[in-house]
Amino acid sequence: xxxxxxxxxxxxxxxxxxxxxxxxxxxxxxxxxxxxxxxxxxxxxxxxxxxxxxxxxxxxxxxxxxxxxxxxxxxxxxxxxxxxxxxxxxxxxxxxxxxxxxxxxxxxxxxxxxxxxxxxxxxxxxxxxxxxxxxxxxxxxxxxxxxxxxxxxxxxxxxxxxxxxxxxxxxxxxxxxxxxxxxxxxxxxxxxxxxxxxxxxxxxxxxxxxxxxxxxxxxxxxxxxxxxxxxxxxxxxxxxxxxxxxxxxxxxxxxxxxxxxxxxxxxxxxxxxxxxxxxxxxxxxxxxxxxxxxxxxxxxxxxxxxxxxxxxxxxxx
Amino acid sequence: xxxxxxxxxxxxxxxxxxxxxxxxxxxxxxxxxxxxxxxxxxxxxxxxxxxxxxxxxxxxxxxxxxxxxxxxxxxxxxxxxxxxxxxxxxxxxxxxxxxxxxxxxxxxxxxxxxxxxxxxxxxxxxxxxxxxxxxxxxxxxxxxxxxxxxxxxxxxxxxxxxxxxxxxxxxxxxxxxxxxxxxxxxxxxxxxxxxxxxxxxxxxxxxxxxxxxxxxxxxxxxxxxxx
Numbered sequence: 416x417x418x419x420x421x422x423x424x425x426x427x428x429x430x431x432x433x434x435x436x437x438x439x440x441x442x443x444x445x446x447x448x449x450x451x452x453x454x455x456x457x458x459x460x461x462x463x464x465x466x467x468x469x470x471x472x473x474x475x476x477x478x479x480x481x482x483x484x485x486x487x488x489x490x491x492x493x494x495x496x497x498x499x500x501x502x503x504x505x506x507x508x509x510x511x512x513x514x515x516x517x518x519x520x521x522x523x524x525x526x527x528x529x530x531x532x533x534x535x536x537x538x539x540x541x542x543x544x545x546x547x548x549x550x551x552x553x554x555x556x557x558x559x560x561x562x563x564x565x566x567x568x569x570x571x572x573x574x575x576x577x578x579x580x581x582x583x584x585x586x587x588x589x590x591x592x593x594x595x596x597x598x599x600x601x602x603x604x605x606x607x608x609x610x611x612x613x614x615x616x617x618x619x620x621x622x623x624x625x626x627x628x629x630x631x632x633x634x635x636x637x638x639x640x641x642x643x644x645x646x647x648x649x650x651x652x653x654x655x656x657x658x659x660x661x662x663x664x665x666x667x668x669x670x671x672x673x674x675x676x677x678x679x680x681x682x683x684x685x686x687x688x689x690x691x692x693x694x695x696x697x698x699x700x701x702x703x704x705x706x707x708x709x710x711x712x713x714x715x716x717x718x719x720x721x722x723x724x725x726x727x728x729x730x731x732x
Numbered sequence: 733x734x735x736x737x738x739x740x741x742x743x744x745x746x747x748x749x750x751x752x753x754x755x756x757x758x759x760x761x762x763x764x765x766x767x768x769x770x771x772x773x774x775x776x777x778x779x780x781x782x783x784x785x786x787x788x789x790x791x792x793x794x795x796x797x798x799x800x801x802x803x804x805x806x807x808x809x810x811x812x813x814x815x816x817x818x819x820x821x822x823x824x825x826x827x828x829x830x831x832x833x834x835x836x837x838x839x840x841x842x843x844x845x846x847x848x849x850x851x852x853x854x855x856x857x858x859x860x861x862x863x864x865x866x867x868x869x870x871x872x873x874x875x876x877x878x879x880x881x882x883x884x885x886x887x888x889x890x891x892x893x894x895x896x897x898x899x900x901x902x903x904x905x906x907x908x909x910x911x912x913x914x915x916x917x918x919x920x921x922x923x924x925x926x927x928x929x930x931x932x933x934x935x936x937x938x939x940x941x942x943x944x945x946x947x948x949x950x951x952x953x954x955x956x957x958x959x
Contacts (some may be wrong), residue, residue, distance in 0.1 A: 438780065444780075524782065585740075586737060586740040587738070587739070587740040587743060589857070590740045590741060590743045590744035591747070592743060592744075592746050592747030592750060592863065592867065593747075594747070594752070595744060595748065596747055596750070596751065599751060602737050627781070639816045641804050699959075711758070711831055712833045713831055714831075715754070715758050715815035715835060716837055718754060718835045718838070719751065719754065721839055722750060722839060723843050725842060725846050726747075726750075726846065726866070726867075728846075729846040729847070729850055729853075729866065732784075
């Protein structure tokens with residue numbers, strides 16, 4: 416009992432500590448592919464450190480929503496972390512408090528408040544980015560739903576710790592068409608939710624073209640740091656759901672000793688690094704889509720997930 | 733559920749074949765459609781090699797080799813030679829139904845294929861048939877759909893070839909002992925179709941300046957009006 420609480424806390428620390436590194440390695444590798452040197456992989460840490468030591472400026476026009484939002488954006492990925500397998504392949508103390516839909520709700524709540532806060536400032540770019548994020552969001556929602564329903568249908572459970580064991584039960588289950596289709600649908604979803612290249616350009620600095628980034632333009636000091644850190648944690652959490660629940664629970668700690676869990680850290684980081692390589696390949700080889708092509712991109716993700724659902728419902732698979 | 737590794741890998745390639753069928757519907761560029769067709773054919777060849785290995789069938793090995801030679805190498809090469817690169821790089825190829833709606837229709841066709849093969853699949857215990865038959869039929873139906881919906885000649889041709897891919901994918905599961913002569917005949921047929929359609933398209937393009945098959949619906953009696 417005590418140990419699972421400790422491991423849960425350790426998982427949260429893991430996500431908090433390595434989320435900026437994840438963002439740093441990703442941007443560094445992307446720059447290297449473009450034959451540039453790029454910032455140090457620890458740059459996101461310095462950015463967050465710097466922002467925490469700056470004054471926070473709040474506009475007189477803003478309400479409590481604007482002040483609360485950074486904390487919500489920061490805390491919600493942590494709530495999701497305690498529900499999903501990040502380092503262990505057995506359920507921890509809070510695993511049965513909520514299922515994957517609860518995780519979706521937590522992230523959705525953070526997104527909702529971020530959008531409200533962007534409108535709250537009265538800054539012309541904020542609401543534009545917020546409405547675009549909502550557009551991507553409502554197109555992504557059905558894909559999320561279908562992926563979760565299919566996964567739950569296949570595993571007969573919505574708890575991520577139980578789902579993850581399903582795909583590695585046999586080689587055939589791992590390679591089944593439903594699994595592959597689900598993986599591709601969820602990968603497209605991660606690209607859309609994380610503001611990655613076919614949908615949004617994370618390194619763009621042109622306000623009119625921003626989708627995800629412009630929501631945070633009104634924040635400064637501590638608020639901006641929390642928003643940034645929260646966004647990076649959200650992306651790491653989504654990656655963990657993808658890699659540990661949907662792909663395979665390889666590398667997760669199986670034993671209940673503290674040593675097992677510590678050994679899992681480098682293994683999971685290796686897994687995440689492989690995923691970064693895939694992301695870099697995608698981000699360097701594709702161009703950003705026009706805004707109204709995003710519906711097509713997510714439409715394709717939706718079709719893929721529904722096809723996964725049908726191939727798993729019918730007796731063939 | 734398939735148990736041996738080659739059969740499990742075959743299901744992997746089944747999933748990817750279905751994805752590439754969707755991708756062919758979703759792509760706007762002719763080049764992209766052709767590329768996804770090559771990927772699909774490559775997966776088909778991989779599947780037949782895997783099953784040939786798993787079931788010790790020389791026929792499936794031969795079929796894989798034929799697919800590799802005809803669809804992965806020769807047909808793309810012929811099509812590339814017959815039409816200029818500019819034709820393949822152009823985006824926004826015309827089609828009667830827009831792409832999101834096309835994808836939804838392709839999805840419906842997949843569901844229909846799963847539904848139609850349901851009773852057949854339930855009657856067999858062969859794990860490979862259970863995977864290949866629905867997805868092969870879905871490939872045939874999606875290919876037929878893109879044949880209807882696309883207006884450009886080359887994507888239409890690729891629709892026919894994709895239908896053929898789907899049929900082969902189902903075929904390697906239900907009739908693994910098909911005589912090689914039949915497979916060779918089919919492969920030659922496909923190649924001839926590719927050459928004939930390619931040449932026709934080239935000529936149409938030279939006279940009319942377009943490759944839109946949809947624009948050819950009206951007959952012109954006066955040959956002077958063509959130019």
